[in-house]
Amino acid sequence: MIAPNTNRTNESMSNTETLKITDLHVAVEGKPILCGASLTLRRGETHALMGPNGSGKSTLGLAVMGHPAYEVTSGSVELDGVDLLELDPDERARAGVFMAFQRPMAIPGVKMADFLRHATTNVRQPDRKEGEELIPMREFRKELRGKMEQLKIDPEFARRYVNDGFSGGEMKRAEILQLAMLQPKFAILDETDSGLDADAVKLASASIAEIRGGEMGILIITHHERLLEHNRPDVTHVMLGGRIVETGGPELAEELHRDGFDRVRADHPKAAAQEAELEKLQKEEAVG
Amino acid sequence: MTETAVQTGFNQDAFDAFLAARDEPAWLSDLRRAAWEKFLELPMPSRQDEEWMRTDIRLFRLDRFGFPAEAEASQLDQAEEGLLRQGVEVGGHTVAVDSRPLASELSDRLREQGVLFGALDELVREHGDLLRPHLLARAVDPFQDKFAALHAACWSGGTLLYVPRGVEVEEPLHQLSLLSAGGVELGHTLVVLEEGASATLLAESASLDPEAAGLHCGAIELLVGPRATLRYVNLQNWGTGVWHFAHQKALVDQDANLQWTIGVLGSRLAKVNQHVALVGTGARAQVNGVMFSEGRQHLSYHTLQHHEAPHCTSDLLYKGALQDDSRIVWRGMIKVDPGAQKTDGYQRNDSLILNREARADSIPGLEIEADDVRCTHGATTGRVDDEQIFYCRTRGMTRNEAVRMIVAGFFQQVSDRIPIESVRVALGEAIARRIREYE
Numbered sequence: 001m002i003a004p005n006t007n008r009t010n011e012s013m014s015n016t017e018t019l020k021i022t023d024l025h026v027a028v029e030g031k032p033i034l035c036g037a038s039l040t041l042r043r044g045e046t047h048a049l050m051g052p053n054g055s056g057k058s059t060l061g062l063a064v065m066g067h068p069a070y071e072v073t074s075g076s077v078e079l080d081g082v083d084l085l086e087l088d089p090d091e092r093a094r095a096g097v098f099m100a101f102q103r104p105m106a107i108p109g110v111k112m113a114d115f116l117r118h119a120t121t122n123v124r125q126p127d128r129k130e131g132e133e134l135i136p137m138r139e140f141r142k143e144l145r146g147k148m149e150q151l152k153i154d155p156e157f158a159r160r161y162v163n164d165g166f167s168g169g170e171m172k173r174a175e176i177l178q179l180a181m182l183q184p185k186f187a188i189l190d191e192t193d194s195g196l197d198a199d200a201v202k203l204a205s206a207s208i209a210e211i212r213g214g215e216m217g218i219l220i221i222t223h224h225e226r227l228l229e230h231n232r233p234d235v236t237h238v239m240l241g242g243r244i245v246e247t248g249g250p251e252l253a254e255e256l257h258r259d260g261f262d263r264v265r266a267d268h269p270k271a272a273a274q275e276a277e278l279e280k281l282q283k284e285e286a287v288g
Numbered sequence: 289m290t291e292t293a294v295q296t297g298f299n300q301d302a303f304d305a306f307l308a309a310r311d312e313p314a315w316l317s318d319l320r321r322a323a324w325e326k327f328l329e330l331p332m333p334s335r336q337d338e339e340w341m342r343t344d345i346r347l348f349r350l351d352r353f354g355f356p357a358e359a360e361a362s363q364l365d366q367a368e369e370g371l372l373r374q375g376v377e378v379g380g381h382t383v384a385v386d387s388r389p390l391a392s393e394l395s396d397r398l399r400e401q402g403v404l405f406g407a408l409d410e411l412v413r414e415h416g417d418l419l420r421p422h423l424l425a426r427a428v429d430p431f432q433d434k435f436a437a438l439h440a441a442c443w444s445g446g447t448l449l450y451v452p453r454g455v456e457v458e459e460p461l462h463q464l465s466l467l468s469a470g471g472v473e474l475g476h477t478l479v480v481l482e483e484g485a486s487a488t489l490l491a492e493s494a495s496l497d498p499e500a501a502g503l504h505c506g507a508i509e510l511l512v513g514p515r516a517t518l519r520y521v522n523l524q525n526w527g528t529g530v531w532h533f534a535h536q537k538a539l540v541d542q543d544a545n546l547q548w549t550i551g552v553l554g555s556r557l558a559k560v561n562q563h564v565a566l567v568g569t570g571a572r573a574q575v576n577g578v579m580f581s582e583g584r585q586h587l588s589y590h591t592l593q594h595h596e597a598p599h600c601t602s603d604l605l606y607k608g609a610l611q612d613d614s615r616i617v618w619r620g621m622i623k624v625d626p627g628a629q630k631t632d633g634y635q636r637n638d639s640l641i642l643n644r645e646a647r648a649d650s651i652p653g654l655e656i657e658a659d660d661v662r663c664t665h666g667a668t669t670g671r672v673d674d675e676q677i678f679y680c681r682t683r684g685m686t687r688n689e690a691v692r693m694i695v696a697g698f699f700q701q702v703s704d705r706i707p708i709e710s711v712r713v714a715l716g717e718a719i720a721r722r723i724r725e726y727e
Binding site: 110162 | 681689696697698
């Protein structure tokens with residue numbers, strides 16, 4: 001169904017350098033939320049994932065990362081040909097996938113620097129066992145300071161507790177810093193622009209472009225055009241009612257920003273009906 | 289039921305023999321006899337007593353225990369160094385097994401300055417007149433309950449730290465109390481800091497057999513004189529078969545400073561009264577508690593911050609993490625006497641529950657009879673959050689690494705208040721070792 005219209009990576013690499021999601025179905029507490037999502041992201045590519053609220057965009061990300069509440073009922077997710085669904089969330093991270101969370105969790109009492117030193121060591125040394133040496137403190141601090149300088153992040157950040165008492169903007173900056181340190185093969189950025197003012201989005205957008213270089217494949221979940229400013233999508237996916245209903249080029253993202261999702265709903269009545277159904281379920285849940 | 293009279297090891301004959309062999313000042317023998325009478329007279333506490341409502345000791349059989357036996361030389365070989373001494377240059381050190389002093393050291397320099405440090409029951413023979421006004425006279429009430437009376441009558445070994453007026457002891461002193469399998473520990477700790485003195489005492493307890501039964505019935509008295517500064521750390525790390533009953537009380541005099549840190553990791557059941565009395569104008573006390581319970585442990589701590597004088601500050605922070613079927617009871621009270629104006633009192637207890645079966649009871653209280661005071665309290669109980677664990681795992685950490693990190697973070701706030709690195713490290717590592725693998 002999906003054939004990204006890009007020639008930036010050659011065909012021979014496509015099996016080993018892709019994050020390939022095929023016909024993914026996901027349920028939460030037995031209720032279907034994703035009803036067949038497919039996309040193939042190659043390293044070096046930028047994909048935008050757009051869609052109205054509740055269409056399943058975050059669910060896709062969380063299911064790829066292995067959130068225990070998101071049950072994959074059918075379909076597959078492969079990273080460089082490896083079945084990700086067989087791996088624990090930490091093994092997925094060590095294999096090279098990353099997600100910047102829309103609402104990252106606070107870990108009170110754990111300093112950003114300590115958290116990141118642990119995370120960075122594990123991701124760089126995927127075979128490391130608990131209790132084995134971490135990256136030497138001095139070496140790590142130097143690298144972290146460099147990255148923070150590059151991203152224009154206040155050095156004080158390293159001493160603060162992970163996301164504890166952070167403003168919305170600070171949380172997003174912290175997620176970007178983690179992306180920079182962990183250098184995954186593939187990154188899912190879930191509304192990394194929400195809650196930011198115009199200047200902050202601009203900075204975030206530029207930072208992401210700088211961090212990824214030409215190597216990282218990124219899937220940007222967004223409502224805003226500005227995050228895509230420095231990260232022009234090679235491919236745009238539109239999600240509706242738990243399905244990816246359209247895939248196009250950058251012009252599709254521009255159209256959706258300009259005109260919204262009415263045309264998409266009209267063109268895909270089945271998915272639109274599913275959207276209405278899911279909304280109803282959610283409302284009932286909220287009431288019940 | 290048959291009429292077999294159960295012979296307690298703590299019986300009259302045993303007590304008379306114990307007393308006859310002690311060669312102590314007459315005032316101390318008199319005190320022991322009076323406490324013994326009280327012990328015989330008082331009933332065992334029961335759940336009808338308000339303080340024991342949440343602590344069930346029906347399975348505790350005092351008749352299984354008796355006066356501590358002579359320590360054998362072989363036990364010294366097994367004696368560990370302890371956790372708190374790692375990497376610390378100490379000014380003195382004592383070790384006891386089952387209340388029997390085994391070794392005691394004090395640097396010559398401190399000795400020359402008039403510092404006394406070592407086994408209390410040895411030092412009290414030589415320095416009876418000096419200690420008489422302090423020992424079980426000002427702080428701990430020897431007649432408060434059956435355990436207090438038993439302790440006051442039968443204590444042996446123990447630890448004395450006496451620092452004369454104006455002497456500042458830089459190097460920490462270290463005390464290690466050990467229990468043998470089935471052993472009894474009745475050690476009494478007496479710390480006396482005269483005016484303007486300062487010292488740090490690192491005390492810890494452990495069992496030679498981590499699962500064997502044992503009894504600790506103890507008392508701690510910290511007497512901090514005017515403008516004196518005491519840092520006292522007590523790590524309770526008994527084995528999981530040990531019954532632990534203790535009365536602990538500090539008196540903090542005018543403009544004196546007390547920092548009292550307790551680490552609570554061990555025992556089958558602990559019932560402790562920790563009482564800080566601010567008795568002189570401008571006294572300050574900080575109380576830190578780090579607790580970790582597991583298995584079927586029951587840890588019950590009753591704390592009292594008693595403001596008897598004006599312009600005093602007390603700040604208590606207890607943090608406890610619980611796993612398995614364990615239970616922690618904390619009941620805290622800030623009491624402010626009518627004259628204690630300008631009191632600044634704070635108490636907080638946070639609990640972190642690692643699995644569903646564990647239970648934390650947190651009962652803060654205020655009793656204020658002065659009108660110009662600031663007293664606040666708080667208590668929280670939380671669980672390790674699956675979303676936090678998932679977030680850490682998406683950053684490459686295993687589930688266990690995530691749980692350890694979250695628990696370490698939970699204790700960070702109290703750890704930040706402990707200025708002695710060996711204590712922070714020992715507590716952190718001991719807790720990390722205890723956290724089980726969860727799935």
